[in-house]
Amino acid sequence: MPPIGQAFMPALCGVALMLACHAAAQAGAPQVPAMAERVAACVACHGAQGRAGPDGYYPRIAGKPEGYLYNQLRHFRDGQRRYPPMNYLLTNLSDDYLRQIARHFAQQHPPGATAAAGNTSAAVLERGRLLATQGAPERRLPACAACHGQALSGLQPAIPGLLGLPRDYISAQLGAWRNGARRAHAPDCMADVAQALTPDEIHAVSTWLALQPSDAPLAVASTAALPIRCGSVGATP
Structure with a gap:
């Protein structure tokens, strides 16, 4: 309750x-x-x-x-x-x-509160860190940082940062992409990534991301190619 x-x-x-x-x-x-x-x-x-x-x-x-x-x-x-x-x-x-x-x-940049780790195990947090920063190359699963920026603060003009987001929100959005409740322009790269993640992996990466400080550098422009095709990047902002 x-x-x-x-x-x-x-x-x-x-x-x-x-x-x-x-x-x-x-x-x-x-x-x-x-x-x-x-x-x-x-x-x-x-x-x-x-x-x-x-x-x-x-x-x-x-x-x-x-x-x-x-x-x-x-x-x-x-x-x-x-x-x-x-x-x-x-x-x-x-x-x-x-x-x-x-x-x-x-244009707003207030400081964000960092969530408490609670009773999350070190193994779960390490699993989340590896997924966020390195992905799972053996499964061709890109890291969050490969698309959302090395600092996870987003890329201009239209890729969001992942810092300062509550764990439950991140988990819910990945779940929505996984089950088709949330969609983006085809090819829907986030749906592909979410469907490749197990529920335990969604929990791990959501928890790790929520624990990161949110006062990272601002989103920067990038001309680097994304590791997977993503239709929403080409959508008109």
Whole structure:
């Protein structure tokens, strides 16, 4: 059973979503809402400045590449990515409005809290580290760092960083790609990677990533070829 505070998070986010949707409905009026009003619903779930929610599920969006954030907002708005509160919130927002929100959070760089290791064994953490930094060459499974940058802080213009993300969120997204609930442009490289991982490996790499400090260098541009074909990289940001 979730803690009492966590149990109230959906309700709090719901209130914020309604307020933000009301502001969004007024977007065509002469007075455009201030940025603080536009992102009120975002920070209610994703934390101040988008640093990550307190419940271990809502991800950090601060400092992500602008192109990545914009694409995700579009996908939620257009139904390509499914999460009802996000789909509802973004339904009537224009591309320009979404770009402004994406640009705002891309420019935020608050320090992130590092998760506690708890009772995770050293063997599990080492397994996660090897998967994240070296992959499994014998299985042609690329490392997370091969696509998301050696510092795991992302690559411009549209590959997200993996730092500052709660373990449960990382695990849930890998699971969603593994079972087809989340999809990207073909060839869907993340689906291929997730399907090659075992549940134990997903747990290991999610736990290790969540324990890494989130104040890494900013996402940088890279012209290096990715180790596998990835359709979303070529998508228009």
